[in-house]
Each structure stands twice: as structure tokens, then as C-alpha cells.
Amino acid sequence: MKRALIVGGGPVDPRQLREELARKPELIIAADRGGHALLGVGRHPHLAVGDFDSLPEADRSALAAAGVRMLSFPAAKDETDLELALDSAVAEGAEDIRILGGLGRRIDHTLGNIGLLLRAAELGSAARLLDPDHELLLAGRALTLPARPGWALSLIPLTPKVCGVRTGGLAFPLCGEELYLARPRGIHNEFCAATATIEVAEGILLVVLFRESPVPG
Structure with a gap:
């Protein structure tokens, strides 16, 4: 690649x-x-x-x-x-x-x-x-992310509705649910495992990784 x-x-x-x-x-x-x-x-x-x-x-x-x-x-x-x-x-x-x-x-x-x-x-x-302090990418249909110490993430729809969102390895899991652009439910989630997974059935989902701890040094 x-x-x-x-x-x-x-x-x-x-x-x-x-x-x-x-x-x-x-x-x-x-x-x-x-x-x-x-x-x-x-x-x-x-x-x-x-x-x-x-x-x-x-x-x-x-x-x-x-x-x-x-x-x-x-x-x-x-x-x-x-x-x-x-x-x-x-x-x-x-x-x-x-x-x-x-x-x-x-x-x-x-x-x-x-x-x-x-x-x-x-x-x-x-x-x-x-x-x-940020990394932005699209979830696509399936995404695996390694946990980062001092970092968290938000899930933001780029379409009015994103359907069938499933997550693993996050403190606040989603189990095939819907996220809406007009209702920012996906703001601020946390890693609780070595990796996190995000699956989307329909729609476009933006993943925003952000640093919560100061940059070292």
C-alpha cells in the first residue's frame, strides 16, 4: 500500500x-x-x-x-x-x-x-x-483502533443518520444502534481494552480521536 x-x-x-x-x-x-x-x-x-x-x-x-x-x-x-x-x-x-x-x-x-x-x-x-491533539478518519464499514494512553474518541455522523453502529473495547458500547447528526450522543467515549472496534451498517461516521492528557515534554 x-x-x-x-x-x-x-x-x-x-x-x-x-x-x-x-x-x-x-x-x-x-x-x-x-x-x-x-x-x-x-x-x-x-x-x-x-x-x-x-x-x-x-x-x-x-x-x-x-x-x-x-x-x-x-x-x-x-x-x-x-x-x-x-x-x-x-x-x-x-x-x-x-x-x-x-x-x-x-x-x-x-x-x-x-x-x-x-x-x-x-x-x-x-x-x-x-x-x-487530534486524528480524524472515517469509520467505513469496520474499523479497528489501538488504544492510546491519554486519548479518547468521539463518533460523529456525517449523514443525518448512521445505522447499525456496533462498538467493542469502549467504555460506552453501542449495540447496533443509530446515531444522529442532530443528537450528539457519540461525543466522548473512552478506551477500555487494548483495541477498539467500530462497525457501521449504513451511513457515514467520523471518528475523532483526541488527546486528553498534555503532550509530554
Whole structure:
């Protein structure tokens, strides 16, 4: 399975970026200002995508001088830079896509980027949005998650109703029940086993893992 790391233009924690790079993704894509974050930790992407309206000219020149492939788009376009980066990752054969710089600062961007998880699934890939305190992904029909000390999770419908939700390894289990977007019953659950399982019969369920304990160090 080809793995990709996309670095967007939102807030990016340098330590987390280094950790993601240490996972050795086969494809690294910078979405516009994401190139600045990568240069800040001494790395170049394989591909830079966007209209580059928020990437300093010095950074753009540095990426071009390093031989990075640059896909430039006009500012007046229908897609966001992160959507273009996601489409590029899928076109390059990535099936496992991790995205930094897609959360925080602006709620409209965050909500739009959650929608990109749906787009990735429609294109046959799995994507995750990450920052130091959150990890967002879709449950699909079945999902297994390892427990994380100091972390909890919420289950949020992205469709008006999600049917047949079954969970295991969580403190507050669901046994084939329904979750509704208008009734946030799935907010804040806790791991009570080494792994948790989530099954969905119908609908789209967002899993939000979040840190309850402070980041060590």
C-alpha cells in the first residue's frame, strides 16, 4: 500500500512533522504553504501543488532549485490547494494518506477538509487529518483502533443518520444502534481494552480521536 503525507497550509507542529517524515512515506506533497513547513525541518516534498499565493517567493525558488515538481494553478479556481494535493496523491497511487496542516485556525477550512476525507473514500483511498491533539478518519464499514494512553474518541455522523453502529473495547458500547447528526450522543467515549472496534451498517461516521492528557515534554 503506497503511503502519502500531505502538508497543508494550516498550523503544522514541527515535531509532529518530523515524526510523520520518520514513517518514511513513499510520497510527500506540499499544498501551497505546506512547502514552508517542510523546508523548516530541512526536507523537500516530491511534489508541490497550489496557486502558491501563501508560499513565500524564496521558498518557491528553493523548491524549484531542488528539483521539486511544481504544479501551479490559478488563484481563481474551484478547488482548494489541499483538494488538489489530495487528488494528486490519489493520481500517484496513494491509498493511505495522512494530512498535516488541515486543522485549526479557520473553522471553514477545517469543515471543508473533513469533507476531503469523504472525497478520498470516493476515490478509493483512506485519508486522515492530524494535528498534535487530534486524528480524524472515517469509520467505513469496520474499523479497528489501538488504544492510546491519554486519548479518547468521539463518533460523529456525517449523514443525518448512521445505522447499525456496533462498538467493542469502549467504555460506552453501542449495540447496533443509530446515531444522529442532530443528537450528539457519540461525543466522548473512552478506551477500555487494548483495541477498539467500530462497525457501521449504513451511513457515514467520523471518528475523532483526541488527546486528553498534555503532550509530554
